[in-house]
Amino acid sequence: MKVILSNRLFKGIATLLLFITGSISLLAAIPATYQQQFGLSSSGSILADIFNLKPASVVSLADEEAATVRTNKSHYDAGETAKITGEHFGSNETVTLQVLHTDGTSNTGSGHGPWTVTTDGDGVFLTTWYVDPDDSVNSKFQLTAVSATASASTTFDDPGPSADLDQCRNGRIINPKDCIGDGSGVSDLLGNRPRSQVGCRAPA
Numbered sequence: 001m002k003v004i005l006s007n008r009l010f011k012g013i014a015t016l017l018l019f020i021t022g023s024i025s026l027l028a029a030i031p032a033t034y035q036q037q038f039g040l041s042s043s044g045s046i047l048a049d050i051f052n053l054k055p056a057s058v059v060s061l062a063d064e065e066a067a068t069v070r071t072n073k074s075h076y077d078a079g080e081t082a083k084i085t086g087e088h089f090g091s092n093e094t095v096t097l098q099v100l101h102t103d104g105t106s107n108t109g110s111g112h113g114p115w116t117v118t119t120d121g122d123g124v125f126l127t128t129w130y131v132d133p134d135d136s137v138n139s140k141f142q143l144t145a146v147s148a149t150a151s152a153s154t155t156f157d158d159p160g161p162s163a164d165l166d167q168c169r170n171g172r173i174i175n176p177k178d179c180i181g182d183g184s185g186v187s188d189l190l191g192n193r194p195r196s197q198v199g200c201r202a203p204a
Helices: 002-028 032-037 046-050
Strands: 068-071 081-087 094-101 115-118 125-130 139-146 151-158
Touching (some): 068 139
Antiparallel strands (some): 068 081, 139 151
16 A cells, blocks of 8 residues: 555656646746746746746946047147047057048058057047148048947048138228228128239229
8 A cells, every 4th residue: 555655646746747847848938028928927037937046137238338539629730739539448458540531632641550549447548640731731531449349430621721811992002091891801892992912903
């Protein structure tokens, strides 16, 4: 009798274990999102609930700020020095920078070779670039910054010297009158003639 009861108990336990194992396998095959949606699992994983496992934390790349590089001005005159700031790169990593023309000008002039800087613990770096007069006037540039973990770029230019288009009133050739108004050419042209630049007076 004891042997029969032991056999029945063993079979009962074995059947129960097979049922539990099969149920776990079946539920584990169900996607975690559906497990949570239909109340099969509070954590989104039936196995995690059974064995009291904590789901792994996920770091979203969208939460990380993109690397940036910028200059302190968007327009420079030849001979100036551009101040460059980079942010959100990796900590204490090497960043390679380069400035190249974007307007078709050859990059054979001074200052177009790459150079490197090292970021600080916050992923920030500071550096400079000399706007060399040899090929900068009336030119456009792109600055790139590339490291092992990030990259960024920005643009700037050297528009060249601006023209002075102020217009003034004529007097006599030997005694021209001064500009009237602000010299902008609007009030100066109201009833007035531009000053001759070649030594002859404009016709009346």
